[in-house]
Amino acid sequence: MDFGFTREQEMLKKETQRFCKKELSLDYVQWMDENVDFPPDELWQKFNDLGAFRMNVPTEYGGDSVSMVDGMLLYEEICKASTSVALAIGTTIGFGTRFIAELGSTSQKEELLPKICEGKLRFCMALTEPGGGTDILGAVQTCAEEKEDRWVLNGEKVFITGAHVADYFITICRTDPDNKPSKSLSTFLVPANAKGISITRIPKISCHHCDSVGISFNNVEIPKENILGTRGNGWFEMLTVLNPERIGVAMMGVGLIAAAYEYAFDYARKRQAFGGPISRFQSLQHYLADMYINLENSRNITYKSAWLCDNGQPYHMEATMAKVIAADGALHATIKGAEILGGYGICNEYPMQRFLRDAFQLQFSPISNEMSRNMIMQFQGFPKSWP
Numbered sequence: 001m002d003f004g005f006t007r008e009q010e011m012l013k014k015e016t017q018r019f020c021k022k023e024l025s026l027d028y029v030q031w032m033d034e035n036v037d038f039p040p041d042e043l044w045q046k047f048n049d050l051g052a053f054r055m056n057v058p059t060e061y062g063g064d065s066v067s068m069v070d071g072m073l074l075y076e077e078i079c080k081a082s083t084s085v086a087l088a089i090g091t092t093i094g095f096g097t098r099f100i101a102e103l104g105s106t107s108q109k110e111e112l113l114p115k116i117c118e119g120k121l122r123f124c125m126a127l128t129e130p131g132g133g134t135d136i137l138g139a140v141q142t143c144a145e146e147k148e149d150r151w152v153l154n155g156e157k158v159f160i161t162g163a164h165v166a167d168y169f170i171t172i173c174r175t176d177p178d179n180k181p182s183k184s185l186s187t188f189l190v191p192a193n194a195k196g197i198s199i200t201r202i203p204k205i206s207c208h209h210c211d212s213v214g215i216s217f218n219n220v221e222i223p224k225e226n227i228l229g230t231r232g233n234g235w236f237e238m239l240t241v242l243n244p245e246r247i248g249v250a251m252m253g254v255g256l257i258a259a260a261y262e263y264a265f266d267y268a269r270k271r272q273a274f275g276g277p278i279s280r281f282q283s284l285q286h287y288l289a290d291m292y293i294n295l296e297n298s299r300n301i302t303y304k305s306a307w308l309c310d311n312g313q314p315y316h317m318e319a320t321m322a323k324v325i326a327a328d329g330a331l332h333a334t335i336k337g338a339e340i341l342g343g344y345g346i347c348n349e350y351p352m353q354r355f356l357r358d359a360f361q362l363q364f365s366p367i368s369n370e371m372s373r374n375m376i377m378q379f380q381g382f383p384k385s386w387p
Contacts, residue, residue, distance in 0.1 A: 012074060030348075030351065043085070047119070052074065053093060053116055054116070057117050062113070062117040067306075069303060072248075080254075083252050083255065083358040084207040086251075087210040094245055095124065098244065099125075105225065121168065122167050123170060124160050124161055124162045124168075125171075134367050140173070141174065142174065144188060149223070151188060151226065153219075154217055156214065158214045160215055163199060163212075163215050168191060168192060170189065170228070171189075171190045172234055183233070184232060185232070186227055187234045190222055196221070199215060206358050246319040246367070247306055247319050249326075250325070253323070253327045256358060260333040264333075268288065287339065290336070297325055317376060317379045321376060323367070324373065327359075334355040335356065
């Protein structure tokens with residue numbers, strides 16, 4: 001059992017650390033948090049120069065086809081610097097590349113994957129609806145009706161990350177309502193400029209520089225060949241994307257814990273009160289110790305999930321556990337971090353309030369911690385605990 005990284009992986013990690021230190025400083029991330037709803041184009045291009053968008057693209061289409069572990073090494077540093085930026089690039093890397101590479105036709109792969117490698121396309125996944133997020137099979141009401149040479153889409157999606165700047169929506173629709181729910185969903189590639197699409201901003205307290213928006217589809221017509229995968233099999237095909245997504249979201253939690261811990265640790269050493277540094281107070285040491293324990297545990301199980309994915313082993317249980325542990329750990333770290341900073345913990349001038357706001361989003365996205373726990377016990381053989 002080897003928990004170490006290779007020399008090449010350590011170099012990748014250090015290169016990404018240098019990149020984030022230069023391009024994602026605390027001041028710049030704070031500026032984005034206050035002024036933009038998506039990372040600026042020049043920052044997107046810098047990530048392209050870093051090689052972020054070609055990481056998991058197959059080599060035959062110009063990509064690097066890196067392992068999940070290698071991808072998470074790069075992603076961890078980005079998550080630590082900014083949850084919003086991690087979300088922004090993650091929607092294209094995690095949804096666009098994966099859906100096209102695994103479900104796209106040969107022509108779709110040849111047309112779109114090289115452009116993703118070059119940072120020329122942005123994607124989002126339009127799944128969640130007003131009726132629910134975790135309850136995919138019951139909540140999806142957006143329908144796609146087949147008409148001669150086209151599909152016609154009608155319905156609404158909500159909390160769709162980065163849809164307002166995307167070139168394509170990976171959209172989950174109900175195509176066969178007469179079949180049982182698990183056999184009624186299909187996946188479509190929808191151009192963002194298609195007639196009949198409207199976008200509505202959803203103001204929220206978290207991840208300010210990567211907006212989540214609402215999408216309305218009003219008789220949106222797309223070519224018949226824009227279906228991805230097999231009609232009616234969207235639920236099962238989607239799982240190949242949702243499980244890796246949980247690894248990525250878990251890494252966001254890891255990044256938040258690391259950021260909050262390091263900032264609070266440094267503050268506790270420097271802050272003077274009652275004649276000395278507050279780091280000498282036992283209660284604060286316990287806060288920091290628990291943060292560090294959670295960081296180690298969440299990081300280990302997240303990389304284990306990535307390793308299992310790379311080695312073709314089942315990892316749905318580990319990925320779900322990683323998401324829960326990292327999300328819980330992030331909320332704990334940011335709450336206790338804010339307490340260590342005292343009044344400064346909720347001041348906009350300091351990053352801890354941003355860490356805390358972002359940590360709240362992980363509690364229910366992309367799946368709530370409560371439902372994750374239900375699923376973990378279902379994986380263990382217990383009866384299904386929801387209708």
